[in-house]
Amino acid sequence: MNNRPQLIGSSGDSLREAFGRALVRLGERRHDFVVLDADIADGTGTHHFKKKYPQRFFQFGIAEQNMMAVAGGLASVGVIPFVTTFAVFCMRALEQARLSVAYARRNVKIVASHPGLDVGPDGASAQALEDLAVFRAIPGMVVVSPADPLEVDQATEAILNYEGPVYMRTGRSAAKRIFDAGHRFELGKGQILRDGGDVTIVACGVEVARALEAGAIMEQEGISTRVVNMPTIKPIDVELLIQCAEETGCFVTAEDHNVHGGLGSAVAEVLAQACPCPIEFVGVRDSFGESGEPEELAEKYQLTGPWIAEAARRALGRKATQERLIRMSSPLAI
Amino acid sequence: MIAEVKDRVDFRAIASKARQLIIQMIYEAESGHPGGSLSAIDVLTYLYFQELRLDPARPDWEGRDRFILSKGHACPALYAIAVERGLMPVDLLWGFRKTGRPLQGHPHVGSTPWVETSTGSLGQGFSVAIGMALGLRHQTLPARVYVMLGDGELQEGEVWEGAMCAPHYRLDNLCVIIDYNQMQSDDLTKNIMGLEPLKPKWESFNWKVIEIDGHDYAQIASAFDQAKHIVGTPTVILAHTIKGKGVSFMENSPCWHGSVKLREEELIRALQDLGADASEMPPYLNGSFKQGEDQHGQ
Ligand SMILES: Cc1ncc(C[n+]2csc(CCOP(=O)(O)OP(=O)(O)O)c2C)c(N)n1
Ligand SMILES: [Mg+2]
Numbered sequence: 001m002n003n004r005p006q007l008i009g010s011s012g013d014s015l016r017e018a019f020g021r022a023l024v025r026l027g028e029r030r031h032d033f034v035v036l037d038a039d040i041a042d043g044t045g046t047h048h049f050k051k052k053y054p055q056r057f058f059q060f061g062i063a064e065q066n067m068m069a070v071a072g073g074l075a076s077v078g079v080i081p082f083v084t085t086f087a088v089f090c091m092r093a094l095e096q097a098r099l100s101v102a103y104a105r106r107n108v109k110i111v112a113s114h115p116g117l118d119v120g121p122d123g124a125s126a127q128a129l130e131d132l133a134v135f136r137a138i139p140g141m142v143v144v145s146p147a148d149p150l151e152v153d154q155a156t157e158a159i160l161n162y163e164g165p166v167y168m169r170t171g172r173s174a175a176k177r178i179f180d181a182g183h184r185f186e187l188g189k190g191q192i193l194r195d196g197g198d199v200t201i202v203a204c205g206v207e208v209a210r211a212l213e214a215g216a217i218m219e220q221e222g223i224s225t226r227v228v229n230m231p232t233i234k235p236i237d238v239e240l241l242i243q244c245a246e247e248t249g250c251f252v253t254a255e256d257h258n259v260h261g262g263l264g265s266a267v268a269e270v271l272a273q274a275c276p277c278p279i280e281f282v283g284v285r286d287s288f289g290e291s292g293e294p295e296e297l298a299e300k301y302q303l304t305g306p307w308i309a310e311a312a313r314r315a316l317g318r319k320a321t322q323e324r325l326i327r328m329s330s331p332l333a334i
Numbered sequence: 335m336i337a338e339v340k341d342r343v344d345f346r347a348i349a350s351k352a353r354q355l356i357i358q359m360i361y362e363a364e365s366g367h368p369g370g371s372l373s374a375i376d377v378l379t380y381l382y383f384q385e386l387r388l389d390p391a392r393p394d395w396e397g398r399d400r401f402i403l404s405k406g407h408a409c410p411a412l413y414a415i416a417v418e419r420g421l422m423p424v425d426l427l428w429g430f431r432k433t434g435r436p437l438q439g440h441p442h443v444g445s446t447p448w449v450e451t452s453t454g455s456l457g458q459g460f461s462v463a464i465g466m467a468l469g470l471r472h473q474t475l476p477a478r479v480y481v482m483l484g485d486g487e488l489q490e491g492e493v494w495e496g497a498m499c500a501p502h503y504r505l506d507n508l509c510v511i512i513d514y515n516q517m518q519s520d521d522l523t524k525n526i527m528g529l530e531p532l533k534p535k536w537e538s539f540n541w542k543v544i545e546i547d548g549h550d551y552a553q554i555a556s557a558f559d560q561a562k563h564i565v566g567t568p569t570v571i572l573a574h575t576i577k578g579k580g581v582s583f584m585e586n587s588p589c590w591h592g593s594v595k596l597r598e599e600e601l602i603r604a605l606q607d608l609g610a611d612a613s614e615m616p617p618y619l620n621g622s623f624k625q626g627e628d629q630h631g632q
Contacts, residue, residue, distance in 0.1 A: 066461045066495035073465020100462050104452045
């Protein structure tokens with residue numbers, strides 16, 4: 001935890017480029033992994049690796065299903081593959097990821113660029129708003145969505161060190177810089193980026209910077225807001241969620257994804273069982289996206305800081321109503 | 335040493351026994367896919383008793399050749415030949431498709447470690463095999479990879495993605511066998527979605543194509559021997575087979591594709607067709623078989 005105001009500056013960098021450079025950095029020390037591409041290395045960031053390690057870069061053409069199952073085969077003979085394409089095309093190979101990667105429990109890293117409305121002008125066909133949900137539903141699949149370039153770098157190393165199937169989102173657009181060199185990504189762990197006692201905002205990916213913005217807005221209104229970065233969506237940090245429920249009593253989740261099945265659902269599953277409390281979900285409300293600049297789309301689909309703050313006010317209102325009802329029904333209140 | 339084994343092995347006898355096991359395990363499971371198991375078993379027999387470098391005592395030996403049954407529904411054939419080759423005990427067969435038992439309805443590496451990968455969704459095992467061949471070559475390991483596909487399976491788009499990929503990477507350590515029994519699940523392959531001309535299709539994708547009778551051991555042997563010596567391109571063996579081969583009432587009939595429950599009289603007729611003799615009938619039949627056999631004989 002860290003009470004310093006977080007840096008939310010432009011990093012001048014995208015998560016996909018950060019991923020590509022992380023591969024190059026790791027490639028120097030680790031000779032046991034290779035990178036698989038389906039004709040979009042320039043888009044996924046893997047062009048850096050292709051240039052530096054052509055012998056460890058495998059091109060599959062525009063044939064994602066074959067590429068995904070080939071990854072299962074490579075892993076079975078001890079070569080660790082990073083399978084890279086856009087998030088929507090990972091879904092095209094979903095069943096290959098399910099059977100030939102996850103069911104066979106292969107050490108394959110699926111890394112998807114271009115998730116969510118953050119894709120922007122390419123429009124709905126390229127904006128994956130379902131990937132976290134579908135990959136989360138695969139048994140044994142770890143699901144990761146880092147928030148800034150530094151975190152992508154650390155997460156890439158962490159998933160390489162982890163033995164088993166992983167799905168990780170990067171991102172297309174220039175990303176905000178959130179963390180400094182002191183940050184430590186740990187698989188399966190969230191971190192409190194900004195402390196507060198009234199409400200908790202849990203976010204992943206591009207929504208983390210927006211959640212911090214919401215935190216600042218709320219603070220001006222005198223509402224003490226906690227912001228949690230939750231880069232591992234599965235397995236989710238149950239302990240931290242329970243702690244936040246006990247300490248703040250209500251939640252907002254924020255993700256560049258359908259509200260069905262992603263981070264919000266993962267948080268709700270934990271809280272419904274462990275300590276039910278009001279939750280508001282910020283995300284795309286069961287629709288497809290459209291063409292536009294990412295920031296404009298975020299505004300239109302209500303994913304920005306002010307919209308998260310609005311959701312936080314709703315969560316707080318529900319918490320207050322609930323507390324009033326509890327007081328009224330308690331014998332001491334009569 | 336390999337030649338020596340070749341001279342000693344009676345492939346026909348092994349395959350005949352394997353066919354009996356296939357029928358028995360499907361009878362016992364009350365479901366399963368006999369047709370495509372019986373068409374595939376001769377090639378599998380040759381592979382497991384002659385072609386594949388493997389050590390039954392060390393199924394995870396790194397240097398082993400890999401075999402993948404991409405047409406995973408035919409796993410009774412794989413399980414039967416594994417029993418005969420000493421990769422697993424025969425008792426496991428009677429738990430085929432049963433809750434809590436290792437032999438899944440489609441091959442699964444998680445519960446049967448000598449299986450190379452999980453299959454059952456047609457098309458995928460082929461790509462996995464390409465990945466293995468690529469990975470072995472990347473590590474300069476000399477092992478070879480064999481994969482069997484059904485002819486109906488060739489309708490999957492993924493197969494043609496892989497068909498482009500393997501020659502692109504010049505994977506001459508990869509050998510594909512197509513169990514060309516002309517049938518798939520509901521009907522003849524030509525009625526569902528025609529594949530012909532099949533040989534030129536593969537040739538135009540830059541594969542070396544060898545066409546054989548998939549029940550003739552001399553032809554099977556010669557095809558695999560040739561494949562080993564082809565440099566710079568993968569090989570596909572089009573093995574013409576008969577779906578249901580060896581069981582008279584199953585041969586060339588799409589209704590024995592699967593997932594069928596065999597009646598006892600069908601079991602008995604099938605075992606008789608396969609030359610089983612009453613004294614070696616499995617104990618799980620509890621004597622009913624012996625009586626049945628007498629009553630239903632021919
Ligand atoms: C992707 C996929 N689609 C459908 C099925 C269902 N299915 C199982 S076997 C089969 C027919 C396979 O025919 P073929 O490949 O010719 O096998 P064989 O004749 O050797 O049994 C079908 C459609 C499947 N297992 N996988
Ligand atoms: Mg067939």
